[in-house]
Structures are given as C-alpha cells and as structure tokens.
Amino acid sequence: MKTSWRSASLVASAAAVLALTTACGQDGGAAAGGSQNVGATAAPGDVGDLGTGAGDGVGTGAGAGQASASAPEPAGKLSVSANADFGELVTDGAGRTLYRFDADTAEPPKTTCENDCASTWPPVAADDAIAGEGIDKDLLGEVTRPDGTKQLTIGGWPAYRYAKDTAPGDVKGQGVGKKWYALAADGKKAKAEPAAGLSTRNDPKLGEIVVDKNGMTVYRFMKDEAWPKPVSACTGACLEKWPVVAPVEANDTKGVEKKGLMSFTRPDGAAQQTIDCWPIYTFAGDKKAGDTNGQGVGGTWYAVKPDGKPVGAPKK
Numbered sequence: 001m002k003t004s005w006r007s008a009s010l011v012a013s014a015a016a017v018l019a020l021t022t023a024c025g026q027d028g029g030a031a032a033g034g035s036q037n038v039g040a041t042a043a044p045g046d047v048g049d050l051g052t053g054a055g056d057g058v059g060t061g062a063g064a065g066q067a068s069a070s071a072p073e074p075a076g077k078l079s080v081s082a083n084a085d086f087g088e089l090v091t092d093g094a095g096r097t098l099y100r101f102d103a104d105t106a107e108p109p110k111t112t113c114e115n116d117c118a119s120t121w122p123p124v125a126a127d128d129a130i131a132g133e134g135i136d137k138d139l140l141g142e143v144t145r146p147d148g149t150k151q152l153t154i155g156g157w158p159a160y161r162y163a164k165d166t167a168p169g170d171v172k173g174q175g176v177g178k179k180w181y182a183l184a185a186d187g188k189k190a191k192a193e194p195a196a197g198l199s200t201r202n203d204p205k206l207g208e209i210v211v212d213k214n215g216m217t218v219y220r221f222m223k224d225e226a227w228p229k230p231v232s233a234c235t236g237a238c239l240e241k242w243p244v245v246a247p248v249e250a251n252d253t254k255g256v257e258k259k260g261l262m263s264f265t266r267p268d269g270a271a272q273q274t275i276d277c278w279p280i281y282t283f284a285g286d287k288k289a290g291d292t293n294g295q296g297v298g299g300t301w302y303a304v305k306p307d308g309k310p311v312g313a314p315k316k
Helices: 116-120
Strands: 002-010 016-024 077-083 087-091 099-101 140-144 150-154 180-182 198-203 207-212 219-221 262-265 271-275 301-303
Touching: none
Parallel strands: none
Antiparallel strands: 002 016, 077 087, 099 180, 140 150, 198 207, 219 301, 262 271
C-alpha cells in the first residue's frame, strides 16, 4: 500500500491549510484460480503484441503499457448447449455462449485481446468455473492476463463472451471477423454436423414425422403402391407440386426404420426414395422447414411416420 499527502484549501475569513492523509493506489488483487480449474497456467501475454479483435474483431488488441478494459466476469457452471446452426457449444452459468479468438494460442495458452477488444469480447474469469454436464473438467484451465487477472481456458483456448449477445442462447459472435468462433467442449470451434438425408422431428400437431436433409416434411400419396414393388401414381404436372425425394443411403438416415428403405426407378428414368417401400415426396407449398401445408391435401397426401405409415390417413 502506498501513502500520499494532498492539500485542500478552504475559503474562510482567514486562509488555513489542512493536510489530509488518505490511502490510494490500493490493488484490488488478481483473482486466484479456483479448485474447479485444472490445467497449465501460462505466463502473461506480452502487452506489446497486437491482436485483431477490437470492435467486431477488426481492430487492435493490447497497446504497450495499457491495462485491460475490464476484469474477467465469472463463468459459473459451464454446460453444453445444442444449436441448430453451429452444433454443440459451451455456455456459461447464465446460458451465454463462450468464444475463442484465432489470434490467441492454446499451446501454451495466451490471450491477445485487451483494451477495446476486451470491451467487445469480455474475458471469462477462471476462479469460479465449474464443469457441468458435458464438460470435461480436465480440459478447464486458466491463463494469466497482462493485468494479472486469471482468464478461463477450455482445451487451452482463452474463453470470451460477446457483448452483442444480449440473451441466453445468442450466438451473434460466430464467425465475426473470420477470427471469433463459439467454443466446443473440447476447445475446438463449434461446428454443426451435416443433417442426415432423412431424419425425424416432433411436430406439435402430427407427432414424429420424417423430414429431408433440409428439414422439409416428407409425404406419401395414397394412390401409390408399395407391393410387390413401388409404383408412383404421381406423374406429369403432379410432380411440379410434389417433387420426388431423391435416393438416400441407409447410413445417411436418423430415426427412420430401415425395413423397406430403398429406392426405385420411375418410368421417366428418375430415381425415387421409399420408406417401407412407399414412394415419398416433398410439397412445393411448404416454403420453409417445419411447414406441413401438404398434410391431408385432396384427402390423398399425408406426412410420413418413421415406419412409413401415413399420419392421419383414413383407415381403409
């Protein structure tokens, strides 16, 4: 602790000088690594290094002799959240997405985002981080920032939040400046797996139904035949409204029964996929994933269950 003296002048009938003694320059202290954090602690990053990342990832990071914009914010209990666009990613105790910065390093851990950069991408504190479900505590560690505070690392990568993520589940920082990416549980960049050629989803009205790789609802035509071989009764102009589903490999499906999962050649030479040997289609009137506008059309078109049966079709 340093002690300094300052003078204050008081205006009165006579001038008097009163010496006041106060304490100043007292450090808040660097946050100590908590028992939940495991991994190597790297030496402080060189403050003279420049790292892109200010603003939306296009400015400079640390300037020599300057302190970080703010101390790291606590992480809380970390968990893995699923995102339709970016796959599984790490979120903090408040549900906010955590990110990594390409200008940093993981071996050894080093942070290069400071000052204005750290205002836009606040570092995550290491001292209270807890490994929740889906998080390997052995991959959690810390790195000492140039200001002496401890920043959480995941798989060696320093972890940050994004100031423009204002609600739990926001992932607005993904890909910013082609340098910022959501963190996966292993420290790598979060990346969604390609959708299966055929899979299922739970529709609030129809229950579990089959969808194609784009999430579009799949339908059956009740005038088609399945036995002894698939036959499509939808031809000519019908195909403009009901495009056929192209063949899909059996190992490129998820949740769809494999029995009768095959393709056949139509009279026009095109190949069409079947489920339980029944030809399947999509509907031109469905404009986005999740639409079921083709359900019940003409009393002959119905969404398809995972076993190939039509949803809601009248019993014969």
